[in-house]
Amino acid sequence: MTSGIPVIAGVGRTAFSRRSGRTVLQLATEAALAAIADAGITVDDVDAVATYHDNDTAAPSEVASDLGTGPLTWSQAVVGGGSELCALIGTAADVVADGRASHVLIYRAMNGASGVRMGDYGTGSAAGYRQFMAPYGYAAPVEVAAMATARHMAEYGTTREHLGAIAVTLRENAQHNPNAVMNGRPMTMDDYLGCRPIAEPLHLLDCCLETDGAVAIVVALPTGSERRPVVEIRSWAYGAGPHSVVPYEKYPDVTAMFPVWLRDQLFERAGVGPADIDVACLYDAFTYSVLCQIEDFGFCDKGLGGEYAGSGEIAAGGALPINPNGGLLSEGYIHGLNNVAEAVTQLRGAAGDRQVHDARLALVSGYSSTRGSALILGSAA
Numbered sequence: 450m451t452s453g454i455p456v457i458a459g460v461g462r463t464a465f466s467r468r469s470g471r472t473v474l475q476l477a478t479e480a481a482l483a484a485i486a487d488a489g490i491t492v493d494d495v496d497a498v499a500t501y502h503d504n505d506t507a508a509p510s511e512v513a514s515d516l517g518t519g520p521l522t523w524s525q526a527v528v529g530g531g532s533e534l535c536a537l538i539g540t541a542a543d544v545v546a547d548g549r550a551s552h553v554l555i556y557r558a559m560n561g562a563s564g565v566r567m568g569d570y571g572t573g574s575a576a577g578y579r580q581f582m583a584p585y586g587y588a589a590p591v592e593v594a595a596m597a598t599a600r601h602m603a604e605y606g607t608t609r610e611h612l613g614a615i616a617v618t619l620r621e622n623a624q625h626n627p628n629a630v631m632n633g634r635p636m637t638m639d640d641y642l643g644c645r646p647i648a649e650p651l652h653l654l655d656c657c658l659e660t661d662g663a664v665a666i667v668v669a670l671p672t673g674s675e676r677r678p679v680v681e682i683r684s685w686a687y688g689a690g691p692h693s694v695v696p697y698e699k700y701p702d703v704t705a706m707f708p709v710w711l712r713d714q715l716f717e718r719a720g721v722g723p724a725d726i727d728v729a730c731l732y733d734a735f736t737y738s739v740l741c742q743i744e745d746f747g748f749c750d751k752g753l754g755g756e757y758a759g760s761g762e763i764a765a766g767g768a769l770p771i772n773p774n775g776g777l778l779s780e781g782y783i784h785g786l787n788n789v790a791e792a793v794t795q796l797r798g799a800a801g802d803r804q805v806h807d808a809r810l811a812l813v814s815g816y817s818s819t820r821g822s823a824l825i826l827g828s829a830a
Contacts, residue, residue, distance in 0.1 A: 469661035
């Protein structure tokens with residue numbers, strides 16, 4: 450008997466690199482075919498295709514054509530950052546639950562190192578408002594995050610060593626992930642403290658990797674005949690604080706991130722709380738974003754995220770293992786969809802040396818400045 454809860458039935462990916470030498474369409478198609486095979490379906494079964502992007506990828510119609518799918522009953526191409534990640538997956542779950550599609554293929558393909566770089570001032574969906582910010586040295590994502598980090602340090606006594614604990618932990622995780630860009634490149638706290646500044650107080654190793662590659666997933670209703678264990682989409686939520694279009698414009702508290710706007714509905718819909726989460730795959734564009742999400746999702750009190758991370762609780766075997774794959778900081782930056790793939794792998798019990806013991810419930814997040822979305826995924830076994 451199946452649950453009727455929408456599931457992630459398949460996951461696929463390409464290799465992650467600094468120079469793929471391939472088009473984003475080629476990357477998207479490779480990852481899509483891998484996800485379709487992993488789900489135990491055929492291209493003919495795919496009747497919906499969706500992506501989120503920053504004007505840097507192949508359109509769903511192009512991917513569908515390259516795959517050779519039949520007619521599509523639903524399609525979506527959301528222009529936006531990581532804030533759209535979990536919301537798009539949640540919307541796809543609603544689409545299959547409503548019967549508007551049977552198998553939704555979601556992909557994210559990008560040449561983020563060799564092609565369109567996310568941190569460029571003049572590119573992407575936010576280029577319009579950045580023209581007013583750039584003259585003040587405040588336009589790229591790292592500069593926006595740096596201002597919030599500096600305020601958190603001033604308000605709560607957060608230190609670079611607190612941020613370093615996150616960077617070092619996730620790099621250690623990557624050493625157990627053969628697919629990680631930083632596998633084979635361990636990091637010490639001295640390495641972290643000695644790296645060059647990018648936008649004070651954030652330094653190079655506080656920042657996620659610019660990466661070429663693609664990830665794809667298949668969202669469907671369970672049939673009981675899947676090739677691999679499926680993962681249930683238990684809950685999703687989207688939240689945005691006031692004045693969230695231009696980053697932190699008139700924002701009441703720059704140390705508060707998107708979870709404060711969505712966490713209650715996210716946990717209530719799933720019927721769980723923060724203490725029930727076995728593994729968290731948090732959108733780690735910067736070390737600070739991990740620290741702040743630990744606080745704002747309710748895993749510790751506000752202002753204590755640095756101490757929590759520094760205590761070892763986020764490492765393998767800790768109370769809240771975070772990003773066992775190495776995350777966007779050390780596995781690769783595929784706009785967060787690779788963290789969704791890791792959550793599925795963990796809940797399938799298929800993560801090998803980095804497997805979190807008895808992982809049954811995962812929190813996944815994505816954000817862009819003061820807005821974001823999140824999922825709670827659960828093992829169906």
